[in-house]
Amino acid sequence: MTLVVGLGCQRGCDVHALLALFDGALADAGIERQRIVALATIDRKQDEPGLRALAALLNLPLECLSVAQLAPYAEHLSHRSAVAFTHTGCYGVAESAALALAGQLAGSPARLLITRRKSAQATFALACAGDKPDNRPLRS
Template sequence: MSSGPFLVVGLGCQRGCPASTLRALLDQTLQAHGIALDQVRAFASIDLKRDEPGLLELAGQLSLPLTCFSAKELAGHEARLSHLSEIAFERTGCYGIAESAALALADRLGASPASLLVTRQKAAQATLALAVTS
């Protein structure tokens, strides 16, 4: 794996969200921020989505690992979120899956605390955030 910043994509989605929807949101977000797809090192989500076909398919298409965290692990990142979603909290026990998951994994992979490079982007069935660490 090459050195340099780790970019981690955090993803949240509705049950049954197709990989094509997630990919479109990813491509759109990267393009809007001038980030190349090959800079992305990993995907992260909540463990409730561990078996979500669209997420697994996207990770497989791009040959990137998908790491899932428990709501308890994600809740530790609450203070760093750009947006607290009451709906997400009611459904999952954490206030934001995409941002929390991106931060959780980037913190784990990097040498320094991660920060959100791209805050929560929302599509009809999915949310995405991008965290970076050195």
């Protein structure tokens, strides 16, 4: 199974704020950090230092997707944000990015395992796609 974390954030969001959201959401769901295969966000955040630092810290690729790649997932979002749409052109960066990249990597439709989690500066979502290739539990 392919597990991808989608992230959105305000400009200048600190890596520690992102890591706290990342680790907190996974811990609450009982999912081990090492199960995540990639991070995803919108392409306008490709140079965001906090996101780059988080990817480096976790040793994960950070894939930056276009609005055209994210827009088709609007109907699958748990929350549609007019504010996000005004700023980015899509209704939810974290969930859309997670769904888009998980589906792309697995070559099959993705679903949300953790819907949008929000902190003061960032959003987090976790999507999965593909068959579970082994019997390891997602929860620790």
